[in-house]
Structures are given as C-alpha cells and as structure tokens.
Amino acid sequence: MTNIVTHAFSDQQKQDTFKLFLSGPTILNSKVTFEIISFNNKQIFTDDFNGKDLLGDFEGSEQQQKDTINARFKRFFHQSAFKTPAINKTDKIDKDYIIQSAFDAIKDDATSIGFTYNKGYEGVYSIAYAKKKKETVLYFAFD
Numbered sequence: 390m391t392n393i394v395t396h397a398f399s400d401q402q403k404q405d406t407f408k409l410f411l412s413g414p415t416i417l418n419s420k421v422t423f424e425i426i427s428f429n430n431k432q433i434f435t436d437d438f439n440g441k442d443l444l445g446d447f448e449g450s451e452q453q454q455k456d457t458i459n460a461r462f463k464r465f466f467h468q469s470a471f472k473t474p475a476i477n478k479t480d481k482i483d484k485d486y487i488i489q490s491a492f493d494a495i496k497d498d499a500t501s502i503g504f505t506y507n508k509g510y511e512g513v514y515s516i517a518y519a520k521k522k523k524e525t526v527l528y529f530a531f532d
Contacts, residue, residue: 390411390459390462391408391410391411392409392462392463392465392466393406393407393408393409394406394407394466396466396471396504397502398425398427398433398518399425399428399518399520399525400427400428401473401500403428404428405425405426405428405433406425406426407425407466407504408422408423408424408425408426409421409422409423409465409466410422411440411462413440416440416455416458416459417440417441417451417454418440419439419441420437420438420439420440421438421439421440421442421443421462422435422436422437423436423438423506424436425525433518433524433525434516436508438508440458441458442508442509442512443457443458443462443465443507443508444457444458445461445507445509445510445511446510446511461507465506471503471504472502472503472504472505473500473501473502473503474498474500474501474502474503475495475498475501475503475528476492476496476501476503476517476528478496480496483529483530483531486529486530486531487527487528487530488526488527490522491522491526491528492526492528494519494521494522494526495519495526496528497521498520498521501517501518501520502517502518503515503516504516505529509532510532511531511532512530512531512532513529513530513531513532514527514530515529516528
C-alpha cells in the first residue's frame, strides 16, 4: 500500500512530498516506511517501523486489527497532523526526549510547520524542518 500527499513543510511556499509505504507478506506482518522528500527532491526525513505499530494500544480480532491498520494508514497524513507554528512560544521542552538546540531552532521560527504522528503502543512524535540546521528534527516525543 502507498499513501502520498504533498504539503508545505521545509518551506511555507513550496510543497514537499510525504510518502508512506506498507510492504510485507501480510498487513499484520508488514513494514512501514515513512519519508519526506523536499520540494527540491532531497530526502529530509525517514522512519521505518512495523505495520502493527499503527495499531497503537488497540487490541481486537485479526480482522479488526487489519481494518485498523488500514484505516490509520490512510489517515496518517490527515490535515490535523500539521501545525503552524510547530511550537508555540509558551511550549516547554521535555529534555528526556528532545535535544535543546533542535527545540530552540524550531521554537524561534514562527513559520515552522510541524507534523505529528503516532507509532507504537502510545508513541506520539512531532517533527519539523529546522531551517537554521537544514534538517528535520524531533521536537516532541511521548511514549
């Protein structure tokens, strides 16, 4: 399965490509690759994880699990996952998960665009493109 959308991320005026691929012998025994390709055709983010990580804390029959993975795969890039600015001026860093310089690079940029996604049992991850660092950084994590 493939899910591809375009959305501003590394530049507010240009569209980057967000790609999600699910591959493997079955949906319950699959691998997911999430990547972002910039408007100038450079990979600026990648994350690989198991297809079952899309279940979160959901437990159900085999068919319910398949349906849930399929539904979450299709909604992965929902508009509500994007946020501008990525970090509000009043937001605080969680130093257990995040590097201060990455957080500051995003917080100081009012034009930054954040993207939040779920992975694993209770994992929530937020990323943004740090223009000063010229890389995608993790600015929030919870698991």
